[in-house]
Amino acid sequence: MLKGFVFDLDGVITDTARFHYQAWSKIAQDDMGITINPSVNEQLKGVSRMDSLNVILKFGQRENDFTEAEKEALATKKNDYYVQLISNMTPADILPGIQAFLDQLKAEGYQMSLASASKNAPRILNGLQLTNYFDQIVDPASLHAGKPDPEIFAKGATLLGLKPTEAVGLEDAFAGIQSINGAGEFSVGIGDPAILNEADLNFTSTAEISLDQIKTAFAT
Ligand code: B16
Ligand code: MG
Numbered sequence: 001m002l003k004g005f006v007f008d009l010d011g012v013i014t015d016t017a018r019f020h021y022q023a024w025s026k027i028a029q030d031d032m033g034i035t036i037n038p039s040v041n042e043q044l045k046g047v048s049r050m051d052s053l054n055v056i057l058k059f060g061q062r063e064n065d066f067t068e069a070e071k072e073a074l075a076t077k078k079n080d081y082y083v084q085l086i087s088n089m090t091p092a093d094i095l096p097g098i099q100a101f102l103d104q105l106k107a108e109g110y111q112m113s114l115a116s117a118s119k120n121a122p123r124i125l126n127g128l129q130l131t132n133y134f135d136q137i138v139d140p141a142s143l144h145a146g147k148p149d150p151e152i153f154a155k156g157a158t159l160l161g162l163k164p165t166e167a168v169g170l171e172d173a174f175a176g177i178q179s180i181n182g183a184g185e186f187s188v189g190i191g192d193p194a195i196l197n198e199a200d201l202n203f204t205s206t207a208e209i210s211l212d213q214i215k216t217a218f219a220t
Contacts, residue, residue: 002218003166005105006156006180007134009116010045011172012190012206014093014128016086016118017045023082024056031074034060046147046173048117048140049075079120086120089127096207102133104211111135115156115169115179117146136160148175150182157185168214174198186218 010016021041028034040059044052053075057063066074091099105112113136114121121140125131136159143151153176157167169180170188177199180187189196190203201217203209 001166002110002168002186002215004111004113004157004160004162004168006113006115006153006160006167006169006185008046008169008171008173008176009114009118009121009124012095012170013098013130014089014095014124016124017041019082019085020044020052022085023078024052026081027074027078028056028060031077032057032060032062032066034062046117046175048146049079049119051146053078083120083123086124086127089124091129094128094130096205097209098206101206101209101211102130106133108211111160111162113156113160114138115152116140117152147173148178148182150179150184153179153185154183157183168218170209171196171199186214188214 007013024044025036028036034056036056036059040056043055047055053071054063057066112134114134115138117140119140122137125134138152138155138159145151153169154164157164164184167185168188169185170190171177171180172191174195177187177189177196181198187199188201188203189199190206190209193202193204196202201214
């Protein structure tokens, strides 16, 4: 029986990827002498802060040029700038269709948790005025492995007291769909179905999400 929903944040509830890109572009240029592009940005989605830095250093062929302490300082500097950029987020930054979907889930008594790799997730939910919708938020610092490992989505369900077979996971990234599937939950992909081809059900955008369609597909 369907009892709860485990949400990714970036790309499902709001678009923070543009702020991550802006912040990484500046730090990469100013402090690493690396010019990143949108295809590098794609590789950063759903990836932890330190892993994102490693992707950028590899792209710039500078992976051996910084000590661990210097890398920590670069990641902190990026985050300080990113936090400034997201500080003006409001409910207007919620992706189309999501507010109505969350309202419907709440009205029908479903439990909800957040499975985001972002340590800034509580701050973002606060800006979007969505904190009260979520019964639990997975702490990414508590995880041993990020997406595509199943741990984050598995935890999203267990924190709600649910079995994997009672939960739906929603994701916009291929690695996230793999995480949901690995956790044994029903996976909903939001974005290009050709990319998210391992999802149990696909919607091309957040505006298309339909609880009725999820319920029907879940039950069959
Ligand atoms: P932070 P998600 C992820 O969020 C972002 O997609 C990814 O680009 C970012 O590096 C990661 O969070 C960590 O974010 O630096 O704020 O801790 O898609 O898992 O909601
Ligand atoms: Mg995402």
